[in-house]
Amino acid sequence: MTELGELGLSNYEEKAYRTLLVTGAATAATISDASGVPNGRVYDVLNGLRARRLVRAQSAQPTRYVAVTPAAAVERLLAERAAELREEWTRYRDVADAVRSNLLPTPPADGSVWLGRLGGDEMRTAMHEHVRSATESVSAAVGPPYERASWETLRTEFDAFFEGARDDLDVSLLLSDPVLDSLPDEFRELVASKPQTVRVRCLPSLPVSFDVVDGTVASVDIPHPQSAADRFGVVVVTDAGVVAEFDRQFGGLWGDAVPLFE
Structure with missing residues (x-):
């Protein structure tokens, strides 16, 4: 040619x-x-x-x-080719979004439970899509079973979380002290490098890990029955009353917590 x-x-x-x-x-x-x-x-x-x-x-x-x-x-031919490439990029991005959705673990009919272990590929995808649905804020309490997980495992879900989050998202991370102790020295720099507005606070302990997305969806981690360092799955809740209660509980915990970087 x-x-x-x-x-x-x-x-x-x-x-x-x-x-x-x-x-x-x-x-x-x-x-x-x-x-x-x-x-x-x-x-x-x-x-x-x-x-x-x-x-x-x-x-x-x-x-x-x-x-x-x-x-x-x-110049005119180049402009034509550039426009064609932009159209191709849009098409491939749409295909990728469809494939990503199709690769999500299949929930039961009520759509309320994702089964997956900490750091697993299926939960990484689910985490990415869960956070990707947020348009304003995500409030996340991170306690068990993350407290006994390695940083490598935590990093997998940390990366999936921020890869899915839009740049203008307001993120509030509430960490238990055991989780904080497992984080590397560069964690502060990792957080600071994210485009989102990220606030981090700590409490001595947290009884459960959960998050609230935009005040409309909550997810709660289910500890693994045979391993304190793993997760059995995640329950996703959309009932307005239940989500509001999780949001209220997070607010109370957040008010008692100590700012980490502020």
Whole structure:
């Protein structure tokens, strides 16, 4: 494929355009003879070039055609290709969103429980999508079973959380002291590097891990019955009264907590 072909010109379009650069203003018949574009195709080819603003038609009888400068032609072809790539990017992004949704673990009919262990791929995806639904705020209390998990495991869900969060989200993280003790020295820098508004506070202990998204959805971690360092799954709650109570409880805990970075 030629360079002009890479930019989107067909073989006949390139021949006609290059011919006009040599001949200057010319009729369709002259262009056909000089370029080798069949007479039965030359008008379609020239009209296509006109539509792409690579050729102008002069008011004369018979009509004569003039090529725009190579610099103008290349810029216009490049703009076309860029627009096509943007459309492709949008299409692929939509496909990726659909695939991501299809890869979520399948909940039961009531849609209230996700089964998955700490740091597992299925829960990483679920965490990403859960936070991705937030438009204003997420308040998260982080206690058991995270308290006995390794930082590598915590980092998996930490990254999934912030990858899913929109940049203008208000995030309140409430950590138990055992969770805080398991965090690396660079945790403060990790938090500071996030575009979201992130506030972190600590309490000596938390009885359960949960979060509240936009005051409309709450999720509660279910500790694993055979391992204090793991999770069995997550219960997702959308009942307005229950979510409001979780939100109220978080507010009380938050008020008693000690700011970590403030």
